[in-house]
Amino acid sequence: MKEIFNRKAFNMIVTRFAPSPTGYMHIGNLRTALYSYLISKHEDGKFILRIEDTDRERLVEGATDVIKSTLRTTGLDYDEGPDVGGEHGPYVQSERKEIYMEYAKRLVDMGAAYYCFCSKERLEALHEEDAVGGYDRHCRNLPKEEVEARLRAGEPFVIRQKMPTEGTTSYTDMVFGEISMNNSELQDQILMKADGYPTYNFCHVVDDYLMGVTHVVRGSEYLTSTPKYVLLYDAFGWERPSYVHLPLLMGKNEDGSVSKLSKRHGAVSFADLVADGYLPEAIINYIALLGWCPKESESEFFTLDELRRAFTIDGVSKSPAVFDFEKLLWFNGEYIHKLDFDSFTELAAPFIKSDIPANVDREKMLRLLHTRISKLSELDDRMSFFITQPAYERELFLNKKNKIADFDIPRAVLTEALGLITPLTSFDNDSLFDALSSLAEKLGIKTGAVMWCIRIAVSGLAATPGGATEIMEVIGKDESIKRINSALSLLQ
């Protein structure tokens, strides 16, 4: 049997992310990958990507590519993996099939596992008799000769782990502490399936050992099955890895209850979020804080590099965390606002679906929008009024804060404004503001009231990104005059 270099003994940390390619990159999986990455990288250790594709029926075409591209765009670079190679490959379990059978047989020889010939029908019958029962260990003590004869006859079989019937098995988890399970709770689980593929329960143990994984990082749903894995390490005589189980990510249901984050909670795959205009950096920052808290924190903002430095396992929480889209949105807005304008323009481009007419100054428009959106997908809606003015009611001109209680003021303001801006040769924000603010004194009202009327006229909206003069600068002189004229006719 292959002996592996014990990296743990040299204080080297090796973690892995081991997803099965059965769907899209769920945000919970991403967080597991992130923590796994951070735990090793905090100590300059190794991070491995391994694809667990032993469930041949659930394979989804292209799922592995999604996993790889997600890790790439989030910066969770792996040192070993399917496409980057490494000395412990292959890194796809279906390519390691023979290895598992070899180790399983070894376990049989050692008396820690056994062949089972029970049909699926028999097992189903068993379950009907006893709803909570498991396998009745029917084949556990088959005579050696019989086993060999049936094997020779080509009977289909599985290999099951022989669990101790008494006592307890415990291990220490780095987050949850000591976990003990009564051995009577452990079933003789299947290690090798009838199709010749191993189950997760078995191959992940073999692979983690062969790949020199020192810290097994995964969701807490494995907390109670880990004793079974620990028993496998013990049977082989291998040193157990350290375990780091992570609290689950939850989603809020409409009735206020919570449950494991899933599709019903909305866009929960990384790709969904990105398509909705969230930035990868913001997503990573936010999910890093779901279930982990920095020891010395002043700020909540972390780049991947800063996370690497700050991340320690004792900051990981035990209780499940509810994924809050509101806070993610806030984080995302902060990240967008901090972008320099060129980067913003570049990232925004794919989200701009509408055609921008020639009179609209695209750059100036985007500058107004840049600091006022929280996700890129808001862009198209928010900019639409620049392109075509929405229909509005004349009541929109009324505004109590600016003391506009009737239509006389807007009518006067707009009429005067027309006269002031028509002769303007430079139609920029400053010139417009200078020209129009003089109206306040002339009409005996506040500048705010003047601008309110004009802004409503040129936008048709109660709230807009930017003020009246900024909007006029974006849509240009002709369009501004046109909109003011139509406002005037609305006010007649």
Added chain:
RNA sequence: GGCCCGUUAGUCAAGCGGCUAAGACGCGGCCCUCUCAAGGCUGAGGCAUGGGUUCGAUUCCCGUACGGGUCACCA
């Protein structure tokens, strides 16, 4: 149902026997202001519950309730 884990405001969370129980999102108010956003200031809101242990429990122990996970030839 058995077993395992958890429980600080609506949410994320600090806290590790003695503090007016941090901070962030969200929410309310005020300021700023050409509306909005941003920014600044400010307010409301919390240790699930009952017993212990202790001079003293949010913090330690036990029970209860609630929540979650797990009991597959899925991972």
